[in-house]
Amino acid sequence: MCVTWFMISESPCENGYKLVLVFNRDEYFIKPTKSADYLDSNKDVLCGVDMRPEKEGGTWLGVSKTGKVACLLNIREPANRRVSHTKKKVFGRGSLVTNFLTNDTDCTSYLRQLIGSDYNEFNLILMDFRQAKPEVCYYSNTSEGECSSLESGCYGISNTPLSQPWPKAMKGKQYLEELMKKNHTMSTNELTDKLLKYASRKEGEWEIPEGISFEASLLVPEAAFFKSPDYGTRTTTVILINKKGETTFTERTMVDPMDPNTKWSTKTFYHRAATVKPVKTIHELIQFNYCKIKCCNIL
Template sequence: MCIAFFYLAPEKDDSGPVALILVMNRDEDLRRPTEPARWLGHDPPILAGRDLTEGREGGTWLGLEKRTGKLAFLTNMYTGEALNPQAHGRGHLVTDFLNSPQSGTDYLNGIFRTDKLFNPFNLVTMDWDGYAGRYQAQYFRPTQAPNSLCSGFHGLSNHPYTQPFLKTERGLSQFQSLVAEAQDGKRDRKALVEALITMLHQKERHVPDEQMKRQAGPDAEPHDCLGSIFVESPNGEYGTRAQTVIIVNKNGKVYFQERARSAEEDWSSHEFEFTIGE
């Protein structure tokens, strides 16, 4: 289970200098080999964590390309079906977009038309418009054509965009309140980031969840631990292992923080500040 919340400023917006606020929890097997967020290469320069699993090396769940400001993140779709081991790695969908010259719409339309096999997923791409100082976002899952996302607040976990889990709905409400406080000047960036990390660390379980049950299938019962924003499995082998906060101002200045933990439960923090295009 992964979960993300993000705010897209409208084209004409007097609410403040922020163009994008995005937060995300990556939930995964804590033993899965992973590299924390860092700059990957120089042409183009991509900031992302990296999957080191054999056969999946180089894929990621979230990344941002410095030169153009393009951004993308992916969540796997939760189902009760076994994964197809012959399918292509989904993490490369993010890095392939960031490495490509295509817009999000063109890239997603290409995936929609491809005959490549993937296990179910959600993919959000974002294109930076430096002139307008805003992002334009698109959403795609393999069963339907790509859709543009409007400005405002969005939440997405391992469910179809229009069929959220309870934890997505509850978390989105909290996210809206925190962003509103920042826009009203009640929180500076440091306080906002701390509040967002606290939100991502919530362990309250929003269960039972009928949507999660529908996706699990008639013969499966979802684990209650999956109903929280911060996930911890009973055996301690699966859970939230990376938390990311991204804030982009309308002038293209980026703040990127990732908190990540290893299988030994040690947390580390990585912060990056830069300007798109520089």
């Protein structure tokens, strides 16, 4: 099951980072996926894409050139609580990320629109770095109904609600905290290498017999990197946003045909977040329009 660890900072030092994020995607190797690239329909959005029938276009993680970031982790539900696809139409959860990245809605407003929607259970993390103070929100549509703003700090989330972290989520969070305390201004390349190495480390890896791969992954929630004959960690992504708003997106993913012994490919994207002017308040708009009228009368 997937896991992400991330650190957010509202006021990083000169060579520090607003965001440091690592994401391990666990999935069946047979499921078709397009590796990270800019969307054909929106060249401002960078993400991998789910290519399964009726799921096309969804994603688990992505960024926009304007400074938005979003990631999704499914929650493993008991069978009796899962929405039945035969009885009721449910939406693909991957669209939650792409829809947020492709429109101008802020985090809080976007999450309000999801209340009462028909999705199987999920964790959703939305980030908006377009303003001086980033907005970071977490929402889970579980029975707990968790929805909250996340302050500066380190977090670890997997396939349970934020308040009930799995061991691999806590271990990764601890590693990230210790790493950034030692050297929070390390170069982009060095930091990316360390995070990729940690996320794909062999220590704690579990070999699972064929036929019980997915179910077994639920029984070893401490395994950050998971491998079995037909299911496992097939993509690791590192996203860094520095104080200047420059984004580095590095993806390490399995190459087709996929199996536990397959080769891996790594590619990196870089872009600078666009400058977005603050939205004027009603008071500011009234003052602005009054000034325009007054100036026109003078002329």
